[in-house]
Amino acid sequence: MTDLADLDVTLVDGYVDEPAHFGVPPYISTYPRYTAGAIVDAGVPTENVTYHTIDELRDDTHKWRDVEEADLLVYLGGMTVPGKYVGGTPAEPDEVRKMAWTADGTSLMGGPVKFGVGDENAGATETERDDLDFDFVAKGDVEAAAYDLVNTGLEGFDNRMRDNEEIDRWAAKGAFVVEQHPNHPDYLIAELETSRGCPYRCSFCTEPLYGNPSFRRPESVVSEVETLYDRGTRHFRLGRQADILAYGGDGEKPNPDALRDLYGGIREVAPDIGTLHLDNMNPITVVEWPELAREGIRVIAEHNTPGDTAAFGLESADPLVQEENNLNVTAEECFEAVKIVNEEAGWRPGEDPADAPTHGEDAANRLPKLLPGINLLHGLKGERRETFDHNKKFLKRVYDEGLMLRRVNIRQVMAFDGTEMSDVGADIAKDHKKLFKQYKSEVREQIDNPMLQRLAPAGTILPNVHLEYHEDGKTFGRQLGTYPLLVGIPGERELGRTVDVAVVDHGYRSVTGVVHPLDVNSATMDELTAIPGLGKQRAGNIVVNRPYESPAELDADVGVDLAEFTTAERPEGAD
Numbered sequence: 366m367t368d369l370a371d372l373d374v375t376l377v378d379g380y381v382d383e384p385a386h387f388g389v390p391p392y393i394s395t396y397p398r399y400t401a402g403a404i405v406d407a408g409v410p411t412e413n414v415t416y417h418t419i420d421e422l423r424d425d426t427h428k429w430r431d432v433e434e435a436d437l438l439v440y441l442g443g444m445t446v447p448g449k450y451v452g453g454t455p456a457e458p459d460e461v462r463k464m465a466w467t468a469d470g471t472s473l474m475g476g477p478v479k480f481g482v483g484d485e486n487a488g489a490t491e492t493e494r495d496d497l498d499f500d501f502v503a504k505g506d507v508e509a510a511a512y513d514l515v516n517t518g519l520e521g522f523d524n525r526m527r528d529n530e531e532i533d534r535w536a537a538k539g540a541f542v543v544e545q546h547p548n549h550p551d552y553l554i555a556e557l558e559t560s561r562g563c564p565y566r567c568s569f570c571t572e573p574l575y576g577n578p579s580f581r582r583p584e585s586v587v588s589e590v591e592t593l594y595d596r597g598t599r600h601f602r603l604g605r606q607a608d609i610l611a612y613g614g615d616g617e618k619p620n621p622d623a624l625r626d627l628y629g630g631i632r633e634v635a636p637d638i639g640t641l642h643l644d645n646m647n648p649i650t651v652v653e654w655p656e657l658a659r660e661g662i663r664v665i666a667e668h669n670t671p672g673d674t675a676a677f678g679l680e681s682a683d684p685l686v687q688e689e690n691n692l693n694v695t696a697e698e699c700f701e702a703v704k705i706v707n708e709e710a711g712w713r714p715g716e717d718p719a720d721a722p723t724h725g726e727d728a729a730n731r732l733p734k735l736l737p738g739i740n741l742l743h744g745l746k747g748e749r750r751e752t753f754d755h756n757k758k759f760l761k762r763v764y765d766e767g768l769m770l771r772r773v774n775i776r777q778v779m780a781f782d783g784t785e786m787s788d789v790g791a792d793i794a795k796d797h798k799k800l801f802k803q804y805k806s807e808v809r810e811q812i813d814n815p816m817l818q819r820l821a822p823a824g825t826i827l828p829n830v831h832l833e834y835h836e837d838g839k840t841f842g843r844q845l846g847t848y849p850l851l852v853g854i855p856g857e858r859e860l861g862r863t864v865d866v867a868v869v870d871h872g873y874r875s876v877t878g879v880v881h882p883l884d885v886n887s888a889t890m891d892e893l894t895a896i897p898g899l900g901k902q903r904a905g906n907i908v909v910n911r912p913y914e915s916p917a918e919l920d921a922d923v924g925v926d927l928a929e930f931t932t933a934e935r936p937e938g939a940d
Contacts, residue, residue, distance in 0.1 A: 369408035369515065375435035376401060376416045376542070377464060379442025379456030383477050384678075385645050386605050387556050390418065390452035391548055391831075391845060394556050395605060396441040396476050396507060399532060402539025403512035404437075406531075411538075416545040419456040429467060437519060438468040439511055440499065443477030451833060451843070451851070452548075458497060465498040471519045474499040475507020508535060529581050532558070536589040540596055550597035551863070552831050554640060554845050558605030559586055559612050559627070578607065578616040583623060587630035594635045600845045601631070604644035609675070610661050611650055619650060619657040621664055628668035639829070641668065642847040646675035646737075648702035649694040659709050665735060666710035666718065672732040672827075674771040674847040675706055680742040681752060682759040689747035696759045703737045707768045710735035722769055724819045730826050730929070736771040738848060739763075743801050744778035744794025753804040760812045769820050772848050772874070773813060775805050809873035817850075817871045823897045824929045825868040826881055827852060832860050838891075842866075851875035855891035867930050869895045882932035885919065886912040898925040 378397050381388035388394025401414050415431050419442075422428050432438055442456050465472050474497060496502045503510035505524040509531070513522035527535075543549050562575040590601060603609060613623020631641060643665065651658040665673075681687055682696035694702070711722030713729040722733065741756055763770060777794040794801070821827075830852050832842040840858040843849040852866050853875060866878035879892050885907055893904035903923040907913075910922055913933040920926060 370410060370413075372409050372413060372436050372515070373434065373470075374404055374409055374414045374437045374439065375431045376414065376439045376441065377419060377422065377432065378416065379419045379440060379461060379476075379478075380444075380450075380453055381442055381477050382444045382455070384445065385561065385607050386477075386558075387602065387644070389450045389455060390420070390546075391552050391600075392452075392554050392556050392602065392604075393543060393546055393548075394441075395536075395558050398539040398542050398555075399508040399527075399535045400439055400441060400475075400511050400539065401542045402535030402537065403508040403527075403531070404439075404515055405538045406534050407512050407515040409515060411541050414542075416542045418453065418547060419460065420453050421547060422460075423454075432464055432467050433469055435468065436470040437511075437515070438464065438470060438472045439507070440464055440472070440474045440478075441476045441507060442474075443479065445477045451841075461497045465500075471501070471514075472499045473501045473503065473507070473510060473514060475503030475510055479504055479507075526575075529579060529585065532581065533585045533588075536585070537592045540589070540592040543593060543598055544596055550599065552845065552861075553598065554600035554602050554642075555593050555598050556602055556604045557586060557589065559603055559609070560606045562616075563607040578611065580613055580623075583613065583626040583630055586627060587634055590631050591634035594638075599635075599638060600640035601635070601638065602640070602642045602644065602847060603627075604642075604847070607645055608647035608650055609643045609665070610646055610658055617650065617653070619654050619661045621657060621660040624661050624664045628664055632668050638670070640845045641670050642673045643669070643735075644674070644676050644847055646677065646706075647693070648677045648679065648699045648737075651702035651705050652694075652698045655705060659705060662706055662709040662735065663718070666712070669734060670846070671714055671734055672771075672844065672846050672849065673710075673735040674738040675735055676738045676740055676774070676847075677702060678740045679759070680740060681745060681748070682741075682755040683748070683752040684755075685749070686745050686747045686752055690745045696755065699739075700759065700762060703739075703763055703768055703770070704766070706735065706737045711769055722767070724767075724769060724822070728822075730824050732821060732825065732827070733769065736769050736820070738771045738774060740774045740776070742776055742778055743797065746793070748793050748797060750800065753800060757804070757808065757811075760808060764812060764816055764819075770816055771820065773808060773816075774848075775808060777801065813873045814871055817873070817876065821850065821868050821871075821876060823867075823869055827866045827868065827876075827878065829863045830854075830866045830878070831863050832858055834860065853877045854879065855895050856889055869897055869930075879930065881930065883930055884934045885916065885927070885931045886933055886935075888931075896925075896927060896930050899923065899927075 376397050381394050405411055417428050506527045509525050509527040510522045546553055560578045560580040562578045610619045614620035679699045680692050707722040711733045712718045713731045713733050715729045830842045830844055832840050834841050835857045840854045842852050865881045867881035868876045868878050870877035894901050906922050915933050916928050916931045
């Protein structure tokens with residue numbers, strides 16, 4: 366048996382995406398942190414634990430040596446909801462098999478991959494269980510399996526679920542892993558677990574497979590934040606729960622006092638926090654207990670950072686689909702929940718919360734504090750042509766009533782063993798593929814674009830946009846947070862930097878912006894032309910007549926007030 370002081374461990378993060386858990390960069394999920402903490406808690410020194418992302422292995426073949434030479438290789442991954450990603454590319458099955466073949470030591474695989482593997486990480490697919498040639502597959506919690514495997518001298522483990530007392534230890538002991546992430550510290554957001562499991566049993570969802578909700582104590586989550594904060598993390602997301610409003614209660618009824626302890630505690634130990642966002646909020650909770658829900662939403666909006674999203678799992682506005690798939694909220698109930706969140710948290714920094722929801726010319730030039738996001742899922746049992754009409758009618762009603770949605774997420778189902786949808790598979794989604802594409806395009810044009818203009822009108826300031834990639838002569842970036850807006854900026858700017866951006870135009874799911882404030886004395890023609898009201902001729906006049914002493918001087922030349930977008934810096938060397 367290898368002495369634990371000499372045991373060499375490599376963790377490979379293939380990324381996860383679950384109904385209540387993000388792990389594709391810039392997010393880091395709980396899995397690598399908790400697994401590392403469990404291994405250290407079992408007696409392995411922290412310096413013996415190496416962490417790599419799948420993208421690191423793709424970019425640097427030398428890092429495969431850590432996979433090959435480790436006494437214990439742990440692969441962490443699995444996608445149980447389909448998505449499109451910018452910050453990283455989830456591991457594909459063939460890449461995971463390559464790890465098992467490469468590893469000379471013992472290999473363990475875990476995470477949501479235990480629910481099944483498809484040919485690709487996409488919607489309208491079916492999955493099956495597959496060990497991908499690993500020595501061990503954790504059918505329970507991978508962190509518990511890793512702890513027990515190390516304690517048995519790598520001989521085996523019982524498939525069990527860990528408890529919250531273990532997480533109290535492992536979350537702190539495994540926080541060091543964030544320092545090995547390639548995005549650390551500036552562009553990394555730590556996913557935080559407040560609970561897992563769900564009291565409801567929707568046909569497609571893997572979250573109920575974790576059982577009924579089990580809540581961590583506020584002081585446990587706050588302590589984890591403090592440890593991560595001490596290691597340089599400044600961005601956090603309370604994403605690992607089915608319903609943030611139910612936190613600290615019986616799993617269904619809101620508990621505003623628990624939210625107050627949680628959010629207030631986080632703000633106390635992380636005074637210079639950059640991002641504090643959440644993910645899931647169950648709309649049925651909002652309408653069943655409206656006054657308690659309103660109080661809880663106010664607590665969240667008081668402590669979070671702007672641009673936050675409460676994902677609402679409507680899934681379908683069709684009553685037939687709702688009935689056949691055990692969906693727990695009707696379209697009417699979801700609309701009422703959307704209205705309540707708008708009224709309690711749809712205000713912008715610098716405004717009176719009592720004025721929410723705010724939009725239009727008098728609204729402050731920041732994103733609202735917290736808005737709903739609607740999840741719509743297609744390919745469910747009972748889906749028919751009318752289903753698409755029901756969904757469009759719901760979204761149009763929200764817009765026509767003057768309310769706001771942070772985003773509309775339209776997906777096709779993935780069918781996993783253990784869920785009711787496994788009996789149906791992806792047949793309905795495949796049959797409706799053409800109809801789905803047409804409907805999705807209509808939603809983007811008729812709802813997403815006008816809603817985005819309401820949410821972030823021209824002149825809205827987006828602080829700290831991280832520049833990620835170049836395409837078609839533009840630079841694209843995002844803020845850190847839940848479902849951040851994709852921002853396109855004219856020209857190719859240095860990647861990896863963060864800049865403040867003013868919104869100038871809108872797509873379906875993204876915006877165009879210029880660096881804020883834009884220096885009129887050095888701005889390019891493309892940047893100037895992008896500003897609303899200028900156009901090429903006026904922008905050309907600015908270029909010919911500069912330098913300017915101040916934006917106010919521009920009024921005489923172009924007849925457009927540019928004060929909210931620009932500044933005028935004296936050229937270098939000028940007297």
